[in-house]
Amino acid sequence: LSSAPPLQLGETYFRLYPEEVDPVWGNPCDDPRHIKIWSKNKSCESLPKFLVIGPQKTGTTALYTFLSMHPSIASNLPSPDTFEEIQFFNGNNYYRGLDWYMSFFPIHANSTGKYMFEKSATYFDGELVPKRAHALLPHAKVVTILISPAKRAYSWYQHTKAHGDPIANNYSFYQVITAGDSAPKALKDLRNRCLNPGKYAQHLERWLTFYPAQQVNIIDGEQLKSNPIDVMNELQRFLKIQPGFDYSTHLRFDNKKGFFCQVIGENRNKCLGKSKGRQYPPMDERSAKLLQRYYLSHNTALVKLLKKLGSRPIPQWLKDDLSTTS
Numbered sequence: 001l002s003s004a005p006p007l008q009l010g011e012t013y014f015r016l017y018p019e020e021v022d023p024v025w026g027n028p029c030d031d032p033r034h035i036k037i038w039s040k041n042k043s044c045e046s047l048p049k050f051l052v053i054g055p056q057k058t059g060t061t062a063l064y065t066f067l068s069m070h071p072s073i074a075s076n077l078p079s080p081d082t083f084e085e086i087q088f089f090n091g092n093n094y095y096r097g098l099d100w101y102m103s104f105f106p107i108h109a110n111s112t113g114k115y116m117f118e119k120s121a122t123y124f125d126g127e128l129v130p131k132r133a134h135a136l137l138p139h140a141k142v143v144t145i146l147i148s149p150a151k152r153a154y155s156w157y158q159h160t161k162a163h164g165d166p167i168a169n170n171y172s173f174y175q176v177i178t179a180g181d182s183a184p185k186a187l188k189d190l191r192n193r194c195l196n197p198g199k200y201a202q203h204l205e206r207w208l209t210f211y212p213a214q215q216v217n218i219i220d221g222e223q224l225k226s227n228p229i230d231v232m233n234e235l236q237r238f239l240k241i242q243p244g245f246d247y248s249t250h251l252r253f254d255n256k257k258g259f260f261c262q263v264i265g266e267n268r269n270k271c272l273g274k275s276k277g278r279q280y281p282p283m284d285e286r287s288a289k290l291l292q293r294y295y296l297s298h299n300t301a302l303v304k305l306l307k308k309l310g311s312r313p314i315p316q317w318l319k320d321d322l323s324t325t326s
C-alpha cells in the first residue's frame with residue numbers, strides 16, 4: 001500500500017471536499033480514537049460548561065463579574081488582546097485552533113471541579129458562532145441577556161463615542177442610525193453595529209437551530225440591573241449549580257454608582273468601572289420614534305418566539321417598546 005506525499009494528499013482531499021476548507025472543530029473527547037492519540041497533558045475538562053453570548057451593552061460585564069464571585073464557577077484566563085473575552089467562535093481566533101482555545105481553561109488545583117464558563121458578547125449575533133459552538137460544546141448551556149434593542153443601540157453609540165471613535169464623535173446618533181447605503185463605510189459599519197445585534201429573534205432562532213431550548217437561558221437585562229440577586233439565583237438553578245451561593249450578602253445597591261455592586265466591606269462596595277453604567281443624555285425623541293418603528297417587526301417576532309418557548313415571561317421593556325408605536 002502506498003500513498004501520495006502529505007501535501008499532495010491534502011490538495012486532493014480539498015479538491016474532493018471543498019466545503020471542508022473552513023474547519024469546524026469537534027470535541028476530541030467525543031471519539032475514543034482521538035483521546036488515545038491525544039497528549040497526556042490534555043484534559044477533556046479544559047472546556048467551558050456554559051457560554052455567556054451577549055449581545056454587547058446588555059449588562060454582560062456585570063453578569064460576568066457576578067458569576068466570577070461564585071466559589072464554584074471559574075471564567076477563562078484573560079486574553080492579551082481582548083481581555084476577559086476570548087472571542088474564539090467568531091472571527092479569526094477560530095483558526096488558531098482548539099489547543100489555543102483550551103489553553104484559556106487550564107486545569108489546576110483551584111479550578112478542578114469548577115463550573116467553567118466564558119463570556120464573549122460578540123457571539124450572540126455572529127453568523128457562524130452557534131454552529132461552531134455546538135460542534136465543540138453540544139452540551140454547554142447558553143446564556144443571553146436582552147434589553148430594549150433601541151437602548152442597546154444607543155448604549156453602543158455612546159460606548160464608541162467615549163472610546164474616541166471619530167465617526168461617533170462627528171455624527172449624531174440619529175445620523176448614524178439613518179445612514180444610507182451610499183454613506184462612508186465606517187459610518188455604515190457603526191450603523192450596523194448599533195442596529196444589527198438588536199434583531200434579537202433572528203439571532204436567537206439561529207442559536208435555537210443548534211441548541212435545544214432547555215439549554216438556552218434568556219435573562220431580562222433590566223431585571224439584572226434592578227434585581228440581580230433574584231436573577232443570579234434563577235441562573236444558578238438553570239445551571240444546576242450546587243450548593244447555591246447567597247448573592248444577597250454579596251451584592252448591594254450603590255447609591256453613588258446607581259447600580260448593584262460587589263460587597264467588599266461593611267461600608268465598601270466594588271463597582272464596575274466608569275465605562276459601565278455611563279452617564280449620557282437621554283436619546284432624542286426622533287431617534288427613539290424611528291427605532292421603535294425599526295424594531296417593531298423584530299420585537300413582535302421576539303414575543304412570538306418567547307411564547308413558543310414557553311415558561312418565559314415577556315419582559316416589561318418589550319411590552320413598552322411595542323405599546324406606544326405611533
Ligand code: A3P
Nearest residue numbers: 056057058059060061062155259260276277278
Ligand atoms: P451603559 O453604560 O450604557 O449604562 P456590557 O457590559 O454588556 O457592555 O453592558 C454595559 C451595560 O451594563 C451598561 O450600559 C449598564 O447599563 C449595564 N449594567 C447592568 N448592570 C450593571 C451594573 N451592576 N453596573 C454597571 N452597569 C450595569
